[in-house]
Amino acid sequence: MKLLIKNATIVDPACDVYAELDMAIEDGTISHIGAHIKEEAETVIDAKGKVLMPGLTDMHVHLREPGREDKETVATGTVAAIKGGVTALLAMPNTEPAIDTKEHVQLLKGIIGRSASAHVYMAGALTKGRQGKELADFAAMQEEGIIALTDDGSSVDDEGLMRSALRLARERGLLVICHCEEKTLANSGVVNLGLISTKLGLRGIPCEAEYKRVARDILLAEEAGCRIHIAHVSCEKSLEIIAKAKKRGVQVTAETAPHYFTLTEDAVSGYDTNKKMNPPLRSAQDKEAICQALRDGTIDVIASDHAPHTESEKEVEFDFAEFGVVGLETLLAVSITELLHTKVLSLPGLVRKLSCNPSAILGLCKASLKKGCQAELIIVDLHKEWQVTKRSLVSKSKNSAFLGRRLQGVVEYVILGDRVVHQARH
Ligand SMILES: [Zn+2]
Ligand SMILES: [Zn+2]
Numbered sequence: 001m002k003l004l005i006k007n008a009t010i011v012d013p014a015c016d017v018y019a020e021l022d023m024a025i026e027d028g029t030i031s032h033i034g035a036h037i038k039e040e041a042e043t044v045i046d047a048k049g050k051v052l053m054p055g056l057t058d059m060h061v062h063l064r065e066p067g068r069e070d071k072e073t074v075a076t077g078t079v080a081a082i083k084g085g086v087t088a089l090l091a092m093p094n095t096e097p098a099i100d101t102k103e104h105v106q107l108l109k110g111i112i113g114r115s116a117s118a119h120v121y122m123a124g125a126l127t128k129g130r131q132g133k134e135l136a137d138f139a140a141m142q143e144e145g146i147i148a149l150t151d152d153g154s155s156v157d158d159e160g161l162m163r164s165a166l167r168l169a170r171e172r173g174l175l176v177i178c179h180c181e182e183k184t185l186a187n188s189g190v191v192n193l194g195l196i197s198t199k200l201g202l203r204g205i206p207c208e209a210e211y212k213r214v215a216r217d218i219l220l221a222e223e224a225g226c227r228i229h230i231a232h233v234s235c236e237k238s239l240e241i242i243a244k245a246k247k248r249g250v251q252v253t254a255e256t257a258p259h260y261f262t263l264t265e266d267a268v269s270g271y272d273t274n275k276k277m278n279p280p281l282r283s284a285q286d287k288e289a290i291c292q293a294l295r296d297g298t299i300d301v302i303a304s305d306h307a308p309h310t311e312s313e314k315e316v317e318f319d320f321a322e323f324g325v326v327g328l329e330t331l332l333a334v335s336i337t338e339l340l341h342t343k344v345l346s347l348p349g350l351v352r353k354l355s356c357n358p359s360a361i362l363g364l365c366k367a368s369l370k371k372g373c374q375a376e377l378i379i380v381d382l383h384k385e386w387q388v389t390k391r392s393l394v395s396k397s398k399n400s401a402f403l404g405r406r407l408q409g410v411v412e413y414v415i416l417g418d419r420v421v422h423q424a425r426h
Contacts, residue, residue, distance in 0.1 A: 005045045233290070
Protein backbone atom coordinates (compact mmCIF):
# COMPACT_ATOMS: atom_id res chain seq x y z
CA MET A 1 0.00 0.00 0.00
CA LYS A 2 1.53 3.26 -1.11
CA LEU A 3 0.43 6.84 -0.53
CA LEU A 4 1.91 9.89 -2.22
CA ILE A 5 1.42 13.46 -1.00
CA LYS A 6 2.38 16.06 -3.59
CA ASN A 7 3.43 19.71 -3.22
CA ALA A 8 2.83 20.03 0.52
CA THR A 9 4.47 22.67 2.67
CA ILE A 10 6.18 20.23 5.01
CA VAL A 11 6.83 21.58 8.50
CA ASP A 12 8.97 19.31 10.67
CA PRO A 13 10.81 21.29 13.35
CA ALA A 14 12.45 18.08 14.65
CA CYS A 15 14.39 17.79 11.37
CA ASP A 16 14.50 21.50 10.62
CA VAL A 17 12.41 21.06 7.46
CA TYR A 18 10.13 23.85 6.23
CA ALA A 19 9.73 23.59 2.47
CA GLU A 20 7.40 22.60 -0.34
CA LEU A 21 8.08 18.92 -0.98
CA ASP A 22 6.50 15.57 -1.80
CA MET A 23 6.22 12.65 0.60
CA ALA A 24 5.79 8.95 -0.08
CA ILE A 25 4.39 6.59 2.57
CA GLU A 26 4.83 2.86 2.09
CA ASP A 27 3.05 0.34 4.31
CA GLY A 28 2.54 3.04 6.93
CA THR A 29 6.15 4.21 7.01
CA ILE A 30 7.53 7.45 5.57
CA SER A 31 9.70 6.13 2.75
CA HIS A 32 10.77 9.20 0.82
CA ILE A 33 10.70 13.00 1.15
CA GLY A 34 11.89 15.10 -1.73
CA ALA A 35 11.11 17.42 -4.58
CA HIS A 36 8.99 15.97 -7.41
CA ILE A 37 8.88 12.33 -6.34
CA LYS A 38 8.02 10.29 -9.41
CA GLU A 39 6.68 7.06 -8.00
CA GLU A 40 3.46 5.21 -8.61
CA ALA A 41 1.02 5.09 -5.68
CA GLU A 42 -2.48 3.76 -4.98
CA THR A 43 -3.50 7.06 -3.38
CA VAL A 44 -2.23 10.48 -4.45
CA ILE A 45 -3.11 13.64 -2.49
CA ASP A 46 -2.35 17.04 -4.00
CA ALA A 47 -1.57 19.25 -1.00
CA LYS A 48 -0.55 22.38 -2.91
CA GLY A 49 -0.93 25.41 -0.65
CA LYS A 50 -1.48 23.23 2.39
CA VAL A 51 0.71 22.35 5.32
CA LEU A 52 1.81 18.85 6.22
CA MET A 53 2.85 18.54 9.86
CA PRO A 54 3.15 15.88 12.57
CA GLY A 55 -0.15 15.02 14.26
CA LEU A 56 -0.86 16.99 17.43
CA THR A 57 -0.15 15.50 20.87
CA ASP A 58 -2.68 16.92 23.34
CA MET A 59 -1.30 16.16 26.79
CA HIS A 60 -4.37 17.31 28.74
CA VAL A 61 -7.66 15.60 27.87
CA HIS A 62 -10.60 14.43 29.98
CA LEU A 63 -12.23 11.52 28.14
CA ARG A 64 -14.60 10.86 31.10
CA GLU A 65 -14.62 7.09 30.62
CA PRO A 66 -15.07 5.08 32.77
CA GLY A 67 -17.98 6.53 34.72
CA ARG A 68 -19.29 9.59 32.92
CA GLU A 69 -20.10 8.25 29.49
CA ASP A 70 -22.96 10.77 29.31
CA LYS A 71 -20.32 13.51 28.90
CA GLU A 72 -17.81 11.74 26.62
CA THR A 73 -16.35 8.31 25.92
CA VAL A 74 -13.01 7.11 24.64
CA ALA A 75 -14.74 6.44 21.32
CA THR A 76 -16.43 9.86 20.92
CA GLY A 77 -13.50 11.79 22.38
CA THR A 78 -10.97 10.23 20.04
CA VAL A 79 -13.20 10.87 17.01
CA ALA A 80 -13.29 14.54 18.08
CA ALA A 81 -9.52 14.44 18.56
CA ILE A 82 -8.85 13.12 15.06
CA LYS A 83 -11.16 15.74 13.55
CA GLY A 84 -9.11 18.38 15.36
CA GLY A 85 -5.80 16.95 14.13
CA VAL A 86 -4.94 15.40 17.50
CA THR A 87 -3.47 11.97 16.79
CA ALA A 88 -2.16 11.32 20.32
CA LEU A 89 -3.47 12.39 23.70
CA LEU A 90 -2.95 11.89 27.40
CA ALA A 91 -6.14 10.88 29.23
CA MET A 92 -6.53 12.45 32.67
CA PRO A 93 -7.30 10.02 35.51
CA ASN A 94 -10.15 11.89 37.23
CA THR A 95 -12.73 9.42 36.00
CA GLU A 96 -15.22 7.45 38.12
CA PRO A 97 -13.53 5.41 39.45
CA ALA A 98 -10.28 7.35 39.30
CA ILE A 99 -7.39 5.64 37.51
CA ASP A 100 -5.53 4.95 40.75
CA THR A 101 -4.93 1.18 40.86
CA LYS A 102 -3.56 -1.53 38.62
CA GLU A 103 -7.11 -2.81 38.04
CA HIS A 104 -8.44 0.58 37.00
CA VAL A 105 -5.55 1.08 34.58
CA GLN A 106 -6.31 -2.35 33.11
CA LEU A 107 -9.98 -1.38 32.80
CA LEU A 108 -9.14 1.82 30.90
CA LYS A 109 -6.55 0.03 28.77
CA GLY A 110 -9.23 -2.44 27.70
CA ILE A 111 -11.62 0.35 26.72
CA ILE A 112 -8.88 2.12 24.75
CA GLY A 113 -7.97 -1.10 22.96
CA ARG A 114 -11.57 -1.64 21.93
CA SER A 115 -12.71 1.84 21.03
CA ALA A 116 -9.98 4.48 20.55
CA SER A 117 -9.41 5.87 17.08
CA ALA A 118 -6.40 8.00 18.13
CA HIS A 119 -3.37 7.01 20.23
CA VAL A 120 -4.46 7.33 23.86
CA TYR A 121 -1.82 7.39 26.62
CA MET A 122 -2.79 7.11 30.26
CA ALA A 123 -1.98 9.13 33.36
CA GLY A 124 -2.49 7.61 36.80
CA ALA A 125 -3.66 9.42 39.92
CA LEU A 126 -1.07 10.58 42.44
CA THR A 127 -3.26 9.68 45.41
CA LYS A 128 -5.89 7.03 46.05
CA GLY A 129 -9.28 8.24 44.86
CA ARG A 130 -7.59 11.62 44.22
CA GLN A 131 -8.28 12.31 47.88
CA GLY A 132 -4.84 13.71 48.64
CA LYS A 133 -4.47 11.40 51.64
CA GLU A 134 -2.52 8.33 50.56
CA LEU A 135 -0.28 7.71 47.55
CA ALA A 136 -1.49 5.43 44.79
CA ASP A 137 0.68 2.44 43.80
CA PHE A 138 2.89 4.05 41.14
CA ALA A 139 4.84 0.88 40.33
CA ALA A 140 1.76 -1.27 39.70
CA MET A 141 0.15 1.42 37.51
CA GLN A 142 3.38 1.94 35.57
CA GLU A 143 3.60 -1.80 34.85
CA GLU A 144 0.19 -1.52 33.23
CA GLY A 145 1.27 1.39 31.08
CA ILE A 146 0.71 4.78 32.69
CA ILE A 147 3.28 7.37 31.61
CA ALA A 148 2.51 10.27 33.98
CA LEU A 149 0.97 11.00 37.36
CA THR A 150 -1.53 13.70 38.29
CA ASP A 151 -4.47 14.43 40.58
CA ASP A 152 -5.70 16.94 37.97
CA GLY A 153 -8.91 18.58 39.10
CA SER A 154 -7.24 19.18 42.42
CA SER A 155 -3.82 19.75 43.89
CA VAL A 156 -2.19 17.64 46.62
CA ASP A 157 -2.45 19.98 49.62
CA ASP A 158 -0.36 17.86 52.00
CA GLU A 159 3.19 19.05 51.42
CA GLY A 160 4.82 15.98 52.97
CA LEU A 161 2.75 13.68 50.79
CA MET A 162 3.59 15.67 47.66
CA ARG A 163 7.27 15.48 48.59
CA SER A 164 7.10 11.67 48.85
CA ALA A 165 5.16 11.49 45.60
CA LEU A 166 7.82 13.46 43.75
CA ARG A 167 10.63 11.31 45.18
CA LEU A 168 8.91 8.10 44.16
CA ALA A 169 8.02 9.49 40.74
CA ARG A 170 11.65 10.39 40.15
CA GLU A 171 12.78 6.88 41.06
CA ARG A 172 10.38 5.49 38.49
CA GLY A 173 11.14 8.12 35.86
CA LEU A 174 7.50 9.24 35.82
CA LEU A 175 6.44 12.76 34.94
CA VAL A 176 4.27 14.54 37.53
CA ILE A 177 1.67 16.94 36.14
CA CYS A 178 0.56 19.60 38.62
CA HIS A 179 -2.88 21.19 38.74
CA CYS A 180 -1.82 24.19 40.81
CA GLU A 181 -4.61 25.47 43.00
CA GLU A 182 -4.55 26.27 46.67
CA LYS A 183 -8.13 25.59 47.71
CA THR A 184 -8.15 27.87 50.76
CA LEU A 185 -7.06 30.81 48.59
CA ALA A 186 -9.40 29.88 45.73
CA ASN A 187 -12.15 30.49 48.28
CA SER A 188 -14.84 28.57 46.35
CA GLY A 189 -14.62 31.24 43.66
CA VAL A 190 -16.10 30.89 40.18
CA VAL A 191 -14.45 33.74 38.19
CA ASN A 192 -11.24 35.77 38.34
CA LEU A 193 -11.02 37.96 41.42
CA GLY A 194 -11.11 41.58 40.29
CA LEU A 195 -13.40 44.07 38.62
CA ILE A 196 -15.40 41.32 36.96
CA SER A 197 -16.19 39.40 40.16
CA THR A 198 -17.33 42.65 41.81
CA LYS A 199 -19.40 43.72 38.82
CA LEU A 200 -21.13 40.37 38.45
CA GLY A 201 -21.46 39.74 42.17
CA LEU A 202 -19.67 36.39 41.89
CA ARG A 203 -16.99 34.96 44.18
CA GLY A 204 -13.51 35.55 42.82
CA ILE A 205 -10.46 33.29 42.53
CA PRO A 206 -7.22 35.30 42.97
CA CYS A 207 -4.12 34.57 40.87
CA GLU A 208 -2.46 33.84 44.21
CA ALA A 209 -4.37 30.56 44.45
CA GLU A 210 -2.48 29.43 41.35
CA TYR A 211 0.98 30.96 41.63
CA LYS A 212 1.55 30.12 45.30
CA ARG A 213 0.98 26.47 44.47
CA VAL A 214 3.17 26.75 41.36
CA ALA A 215 5.95 28.10 43.59
CA ARG A 216 5.52 25.32 46.17
CA ASP A 217 5.44 22.51 43.63
CA ILE A 218 8.50 23.84 41.82
CA LEU A 219 10.46 24.00 45.09
CA LEU A 220 9.42 20.48 46.04
CA ALA A 221 10.32 19.16 42.58
CA GLU A 222 13.66 20.90 42.75
CA GLU A 223 14.46 19.25 46.10
CA ALA A 224 13.34 15.85 44.85
CA GLY A 225 15.11 16.20 41.48
CA CYS A 226 11.84 15.23 39.83
CA ARG A 227 10.51 16.41 36.47
CA ILE A 228 7.23 18.31 36.75
CA HIS A 229 4.85 19.82 34.26
CA ILE A 230 2.60 22.70 35.28
CA ALA A 231 -0.86 22.33 33.74
CA HIS A 232 -3.06 25.17 32.42
CA VAL A 233 -1.05 28.25 33.43
CA SER A 234 -3.37 31.26 33.41
CA CYS A 235 -1.57 34.21 34.99
CA GLU A 236 1.51 36.38 34.74
CA LYS A 237 2.81 35.71 38.26
CA SER A 238 2.96 31.95 37.66
CA LEU A 239 4.98 32.60 34.51
CA GLU A 240 7.52 34.71 36.37
CA ILE A 241 8.05 31.87 38.85
CA ILE A 242 8.35 29.25 36.10
CA ALA A 243 10.78 31.38 34.07
CA LYS A 244 13.04 31.83 37.11
CA ALA A 245 12.97 28.12 37.90
CA LYS A 246 13.86 27.23 34.33
CA LYS A 247 16.76 29.65 34.47
CA ARG A 248 18.23 27.94 37.52
CA GLY A 249 17.88 24.52 35.92
CA VAL A 250 14.77 23.06 37.54
CA GLN A 251 13.25 20.36 35.32
CA VAL A 252 9.94 22.14 34.88
CA THR A 253 7.80 22.52 31.78
CA ALA A 254 4.56 24.44 31.43
CA GLU A 255 1.36 24.39 29.46
CA THR A 256 -1.46 26.77 28.67
CA ALA A 257 -4.78 26.30 26.87
CA PRO A 258 -6.24 28.28 23.93
CA HIS A 259 -8.84 30.09 26.05
CA TYR A 260 -6.11 31.73 28.14
CA PHE A 261 -4.41 33.37 25.14
CA THR A 262 -7.69 34.24 23.39
CA LEU A 263 -10.22 35.34 26.02
CA THR A 264 -10.18 37.49 29.13
CA GLU A 265 -12.43 37.71 32.17
CA ASP A 266 -14.60 40.16 30.18
CA ALA A 267 -15.97 37.16 28.25
CA VAL A 268 -17.82 36.13 31.42
CA SER A 269 -19.80 39.38 31.64
CA GLY A 270 -22.95 37.78 30.15
CA TYR A 271 -22.80 34.99 32.77
CA ASP A 272 -22.01 32.52 29.96
CA THR A 273 -21.23 29.25 31.75
CA ASN A 274 -19.20 28.09 28.73
CA LYS A 275 -16.67 30.70 29.85
CA LYS A 276 -16.39 29.10 33.29
CA MET A 277 -13.23 27.09 33.75
CA ASN A 278 -10.61 26.39 36.38
CA PRO A 279 -8.33 28.32 36.54
CA PRO A 280 -10.62 31.15 35.42
CA LEU A 281 -10.15 33.52 32.48
CA ARG A 282 -7.88 36.30 33.72
CA SER A 283 -7.10 39.94 32.91
CA ALA A 284 -5.91 41.38 29.60
CA GLN A 285 -2.47 41.79 31.17
CA ASP A 286 -2.34 38.08 32.02
CA LYS A 287 -3.42 37.17 28.50
CA GLU A 288 -0.63 39.33 27.07
CA ALA A 289 1.87 37.67 29.44
CA ILE A 290 0.74 34.22 28.21
CA CYS A 291 1.43 35.28 24.60
CA GLN A 292 4.83 36.60 25.59
CA ALA A 293 5.63 33.34 27.44
CA LEU A 294 4.66 31.34 24.36
CA ARG A 295 7.08 33.47 22.36
CA ASP A 296 10.00 33.29 24.78
CA GLY A 297 9.63 29.59 25.62
CA THR A 298 8.49 29.87 29.23
CA ILE A 299 5.39 27.99 28.04
CA ASP A 300 6.36 24.79 26.23
CA VAL A 301 2.98 23.33 25.38
CA ILE A 302 -0.50 24.26 24.22
CA ALA A 303 -3.03 21.64 25.38
CA SER A 304 -6.81 21.73 25.19
CA ASP A 305 -7.79 20.72 28.76
CA HIS A 306 -10.77 19.22 26.93
CA ALA A 307 -13.39 19.00 29.70
CA PRO A 308 -16.76 17.87 28.37
CA HIS A 309 -19.92 18.49 30.41
CA THR A 310 -23.59 17.82 29.60
CA GLU A 311 -26.02 20.65 28.85
CA SER A 312 -27.83 20.09 32.13
CA GLU A 313 -24.55 20.65 34.01
CA LYS A 314 -23.87 23.90 32.15
CA GLU A 315 -27.37 25.35 31.69
CA VAL A 316 -27.73 26.33 35.34
CA GLU A 317 -26.87 29.39 37.42
CA PHE A 318 -23.24 30.43 37.02
CA ASP A 319 -22.37 29.45 40.60
CA PHE A 320 -23.60 25.90 40.11
CA ALA A 321 -22.29 25.21 36.60
CA GLU A 322 -19.40 22.78 36.20
CA PHE A 323 -15.93 24.14 35.44
CA GLY A 324 -14.42 23.39 32.04
CA VAL A 325 -14.84 23.53 28.28
CA VAL A 326 -14.38 21.16 25.35
CA GLY A 327 -11.35 21.92 23.21
CA LEU A 328 -10.08 19.03 21.08
CA GLU A 329 -11.73 20.29 17.90
CA THR A 330 -10.71 23.94 18.32
CA LEU A 331 -7.17 23.52 19.72
CA LEU A 332 -5.44 23.84 16.35
CA ALA A 333 -7.75 26.35 14.68
CA VAL A 334 -7.74 28.75 17.64
CA SER A 335 -3.95 28.49 17.80
CA ILE A 336 -3.66 29.19 14.06
CA THR A 337 -6.09 32.11 14.24
CA GLU A 338 -4.84 33.70 17.45
CA LEU A 339 -1.11 32.92 17.41
CA LEU A 340 0.02 32.16 13.86
CA HIS A 341 -1.98 34.68 11.86
CA THR A 342 -1.22 37.35 14.46
CA LYS A 343 2.49 36.48 14.31
CA VAL A 344 2.85 35.60 18.00
CA LEU A 345 4.39 32.31 16.81
CA SER A 346 5.93 31.14 13.55
CA LEU A 347 4.59 27.99 11.93
CA PRO A 348 7.48 25.80 13.17
CA GLY A 349 7.06 27.47 16.57
CA LEU A 350 3.38 26.53 16.64
CA VAL A 351 4.12 22.92 15.65
CA ARG A 352 6.63 22.69 18.50
CA LYS A 353 4.05 23.77 21.11
CA LEU A 354 1.31 21.49 19.78
CA SER A 355 3.29 18.48 18.73
CA CYS A 356 7.06 18.21 19.29
CA ASN A 357 7.26 19.53 22.86
CA PRO A 358 4.33 17.61 24.40
CA SER A 359 5.56 14.45 22.67
CA ALA A 360 9.09 14.94 24.06
CA ILE A 361 7.85 15.79 27.56
CA LEU A 362 5.81 12.58 27.65
CA GLY A 363 8.77 10.60 26.32
CA LEU A 364 6.93 9.48 23.19
CA CYS A 365 8.97 8.88 20.06
CA LYS A 366 6.67 10.89 17.85
CA ALA A 367 6.25 14.20 16.14
CA SER A 368 8.84 13.65 13.47
CA LEU A 369 8.41 13.27 9.74
CA LYS A 370 11.80 11.62 9.21
CA LYS A 371 12.22 8.87 6.65
CA GLY A 372 11.65 5.54 8.38
CA CYS A 373 9.15 6.92 10.92
CA GLN A 374 5.63 5.56 11.23
CA ALA A 375 3.31 8.06 9.51
CA GLU A 376 1.28 10.07 12.04
CA LEU A 377 0.57 13.32 10.29
CA ILE A 378 -2.01 15.88 9.28
CA ILE A 379 -2.57 18.09 6.25
CA VAL A 380 -3.98 21.48 7.16
CA ASP A 381 -5.48 24.38 5.23
CA LEU A 382 -4.29 27.33 7.34
CA HIS A 383 -6.65 29.86 5.81
CA LYS A 384 -9.93 28.06 5.32
CA GLU A 385 -12.61 29.55 7.58
CA TRP A 386 -15.28 27.80 9.60
CA GLN A 387 -17.64 28.72 12.37
CA VAL A 388 -17.76 26.91 15.69
CA THR A 389 -21.34 25.80 16.31
CA LYS A 390 -22.82 23.01 18.39
CA ARG A 391 -23.59 21.21 15.15
CA SER A 392 -20.00 21.51 13.95
CA LEU A 393 -18.70 19.67 17.03
CA VAL A 394 -18.62 15.88 17.04
CA SER A 395 -17.67 15.64 20.70
CA LYS A 396 -20.52 14.29 22.84
CA SER A 397 -20.59 17.56 24.78
CA LYS A 398 -20.88 21.00 23.19
CA ASN A 399 -19.60 23.26 26.00
CA SER A 400 -17.13 25.20 23.88
CA ALA A 401 -15.95 28.65 24.92
CA PHE A 402 -15.70 29.49 21.21
CA LEU A 403 -19.29 28.85 20.07
CA GLY A 404 -20.21 31.36 17.39
CA ARG A 405 -16.63 32.32 16.65
CA ARG A 406 -15.18 32.17 13.12
CA LEU A 407 -11.80 30.46 13.00
CA GLN A 408 -9.20 29.84 10.34
CA GLY A 409 -7.59 26.44 9.91
CA VAL A 410 -9.17 23.19 8.79
CA VAL A 411 -7.65 19.72 9.15
CA GLU A 412 -8.05 18.33 5.65
CA TYR A 413 -6.48 14.90 6.15
CA VAL A 414 -5.27 12.81 9.05
CA ILE A 415 -2.98 9.91 8.16
CA LEU A 416 -2.13 7.19 10.67
CA GLY A 417 0.18 4.52 9.29
CA ASP A 418 -1.12 3.48 5.89
CA ARG A 419 -4.65 4.76 6.53
CA VAL A 420 -6.31 8.08 5.79
CA VAL A 421 -8.42 8.16 8.98
CA HIS A 422 -10.02 11.53 8.39
CA GLN A 423 -10.80 13.63 5.35
CA ALA A 424 -12.62 16.96 5.67
CA ARG A 425 -15.89 17.29 3.81
CA HIS A 426 -15.98 19.90 1.08
ZN1 LIG B 1 -6.63 21.00 36.14
ZN1 LIG C 1 -7.87 19.23 33.41
